Amino acid sequence: MITIIRKELADYFTSIRIFILFLLVLLASAAALYASYQGIRGIEITTGFVFLRLFTTSGDVIPSLVTFTALFVPIIGIALGFDAINSERSGGTLSRLLSQPVYRDNVINAKFLAGIVTLSIMMAVTILIVAGYGLRMIGVPPSAEEIIRLFLYLALTIVYGAFWMGLAILFSVLFRRIATSLLSSLALWLFFGFFYVNLIVPAIAKTTEIFLLLQRFSPNTLFQEATTVLLLPQWRGAGILTAGEEIAYMLLNPLSLGQSMLIIWPQLTSLISLTVVCFAISYVLFMRQEIRPT
Numbered sequence: 643m644i645t646i647i648r649k650e651l652a653d654y655f656t657s658i659r660i661f662i663l664f665l666l667v668l669l670a671s672a673a674a675l676y677a678s679y680q681g682i683r684g685i686e687i688t689t690g691f692v693f694l695r696l697f698t699t700s701g702d703v704i705p706s707l708v709t710f711t712a713l714f715v716p717i718i719g720i721a722l723g724f725d726a727i728n729s730e731r732s733g734g735t736l737s738r739l740l741s742q743p744v745y746r747d748n749v750i751n752a753k754f755l756a757g758i759v760t761l762s763i764m765m766a767v768t769i770l771i772v773a774g775y776g777l778r779m780i781g782v783p784p785s786a787e788e789i790i791r792l793f794l795y796l797a798l799t800i801v802y803g804a805f806w807m808g809l810a811i812l813f814s815v816l817f818r819r820i821a822t823s824l825l826s827s828l829a830l831w832l833f834f835g836f837f838y839v840n841l842i843v844p845a846i847a848k849t850t851e852i853f854l855l856l857q858r859f860s861p862n863t864l865f866q867e868a869t870t871v872l873l874l875p876q877w878r879g880a881g882i883l884t885a886g887e888e889i890a891y892m893l894l895n896p897l898s899l900g901q902s903m904l905i906i907w908p909q910l911t912s913l914i915s916l917t918v919v920c921f922a923i924s925y926v927l928f929m930r931q932e933i934r935p936t
Contacts, residue, residue: 643745643748643751643752643755646744646748646749646752646753646756647752647755647756647759649752650752650753650756650757651756651759651760654722654756654757654760655760659721660760663718663721663764664764664767666714666717666718667714667718667764667765667767667768668767668771670707670710670711670714670768671707671767671768671771671772672771673704673710674696674697674704674705674706674707674710674772675696675771675772675775675776675779676701676704677699677700677701677704677705677706677707678695678696678697678699678701678706678707678772678776678779679701679779680701680702680704681695681699681700681701681706682695682696682699682780691785691787691788691791691873691875691896692780692782693773693776693777693780693782693783693784693785693788694784694788694791694792694873694874694875696772696773696776696779696780697769697772697792697795697873698873698874707768707772708869708870708873711765711768711799711869712862712865712866712869715761715765715799715802715803715806716802716803716806716831716835716862717831718761718764718803719757719761719802719803719804719805719806719807719809719810720806720807720809720810720824720827720828720831721810722757722760722761722807722810723753723754723757723806723807723808723809723810723811723814723827724810724811724813724814724820724823724824724827725814725820725823725824726750726753726754726757726810726811726814727750727753727811727814727815727928728814728815728817728818728819728820728823729814729820731818732818732820736749746928746929747925747929749928750811750815750924750925750928751925753811754807754808754811754921757804757807757811758800758804758807761800761803761804761807762796762800765796765799765800765803766796769792769795769796773792787899790899791872791873791875791899791902794872794903795869795872795873798865798868798869798872798906798910798913799865801910801913801914801917802861802865802913804917805861805913805916805917805920806827806831806861808917808920808921808924809827809830809920810823810824810827811920811921811924812920812921812923812924812927813826813827814924815924815927815928815931816927834860834861834862835860835862838859838860839857839860839862839863843856843857858909858912861912861913861916864909864912864913865909865913867906867909868906868909868910868913871897871902871905871906872902872906875896875897875898875902876895876896876897
């Protein structure tokens with residue numbers, strides 16, 4: 643399987659698609675730095691998690707890195723997985739590969755792991771760029787807890803991207819046409835990211851409790867809530883979904899790292915479970931499909 647992973651990584655890092663995605667990451671990092679500079683320069687910061695503000699502070703027009711990440715990580719995940727299987731099938735390379743002494747499960751496992759490695763490199767580069775240039779910009783080094791929180795944020799982002807990649811691989815196994823698997827993945831992303839959260843849930847939720855419950859059926863909401871608690875320790879419980887009148891009664895003392903982990907544990911385990919379910923279904927379907935030479 644290691645050989646297949648190396649082959650997939652070589653294909654990824656020599657393709658125009660990955661070059662464009664890396665360019666997107668670099669542009670997002672630069673825009674986030676500029677937004678942080680705009681937002682931080684007019685604020686007098688004496689206490690708190692100063693270094694984390696590089697990732698959560700928005701500018702006058704440009705959003706923060708957290709907002710950029712919530713937008714482009716699903717796109718990266720979908721781009722890495724939507725043609726993982728059906729492109730090999732349509733090109734006739736899948737049957738030739740499986741005619742060699744290669745286990746079938748090694749193929750789909752290697753594709754998923756290679757996508758995880760590629761996604762991890764992209765997100766690590768993003769965080770390192772913002773952290774490195776941001777340190778020079780504000781002159782305040784991160785504390786040990788801030789470094790741990792950034793590492794947990796990186797892991798959370800990788801899990802979130804892995805979910806969308808697993809979903810895209812599932813559609814790649816289900817549909818033989820590449821365009822169909824791509825459009826299906828994008829349609830679900832648009833549904834959960836925009837229509838479900840902004841239109842459907844507000845229309846049917848009558849109470850705050852029902853509203854929060856329905857919102858958390860969206861993986862986008864789970865990621866945003868967990869990100870908010872990790873990088874904005876002053877927030878409590880409901881994260882970004884807390885009503886404005888409730889914020890006035892909250893204590894602004896930052897949560898400890900242990901308390902933050904307890905709060906985001908349901909969101910983190912839900913995202914991991916969704917990722918495992920999507921990949922498991924893809925795995926079972928791929929193992930049962932009949933593959934013939936074309």
